[in-house]
Amino acid sequence: MHAAVVVFPGSNCDRDLAVAFEAAGAKVSMVWHKDTELPSGVDIVGVPGGFSYGDYLRCGAIAANSPICREVAAHAERGGYVMGICNGFQVLTETGLLPGALLRNAGLKYICKTVGLKVATSDSDFTSGYNAGAVIDIPIAHHDGNYYADSDTITELLAEDRVAFTYEDNPNGAQADIAGILSANRRVLGMMPHPERRADPVHGGTDGVALFRALAGALVTA
Numbered sequence: 001m002h003a004a005v006v007v008f009p010g011s012n013c014d015r016d017l018a019v020a021f022e023a024a025g026a027k028v029s030m031v032w033h034k035d036t037e038l039p040s041g042v043d044i045v046g047v048p049g050g051f052s053y054g055d056y057l058r059c060g061a062i063a064a065n066s067p068i069c070r071e072v073a074a075h076a077e078r079g080g081y082v083m084g085i086c087n088g089f090q091v092l093t094e095t096g097l098l099p100g101a102l103l104r105n106a107g108l109k110y111i112c113k114t115v116g117l118k119v120a121t122s123d124s125d126f127t128s129g130y131n132a133g134a135v136i137d138i139p140i141a142h143h144d145g146n147y148y149a150d151s152d153t154i155t156e157l158l159a160e161d162r163v164a165f166t167y168e169d170n171p172n173g174a175q176a177d178i179a180g181i182l183s184a185n186r187r188v189l190g191m192m193p194h195p196e197r198r199a200d201p202v203h204g205g206t207d208g209v210a211l212f213r214a215l216a217g218a219l220v221t222a
Ligand SMILES: NC(=O)CC[C@H](N)C(=O)O
Pocket: 048, 049, 050, 051, 052, 055, 059, 085, 086, 087, 088, 141, 142, 143, 144, 145
């Protein structure tokens, strides 16, 4: 698996994501927001957490218009894999690669804690390492994690089994307890919780590891 990790001004989980990919056996290339190409042979693009461009305008809105995001969108349109975590999920909704939006948390506070997350589907190359219905512990750290989409979109996501993760105890007001969703072709994942922060025993738990290992198993570079 060859993974590219995008770095924006204000990204703060880019190294963590690269380390989690590498631990699963990936080759990792860091790409800068001003780059106009992805390295050749990239299987998956990781859009990391943080505060891209200081979270001015809406979270992820400026990043979505960066030069590299045009390439990320083209990669997804070719059927390539993309994974957006936290600010990365916000970027993917702003680019239109995933439906809906991340609104301010219902309690208007930044929340930083480990939460119980239900694996809503194991039918994706991101979630196949978990049993559907399993509850895993993964940290969240956001002020805009309140997933919103219109009711037709929520109905479609549920009907197509495209909700990847739901919160056990909804911390932010997200509709239908949604913590992560998949694209129609199941190759783009956006999730607010941070699996890369639960990927080594020194993190206090390793529930995120199965996600990176499943990807590495699915995306074996020839
Ligand atoms: N950890 C993060 O990626 C933070 C995401 C985003 N900037 C927010 O606070 O909502």
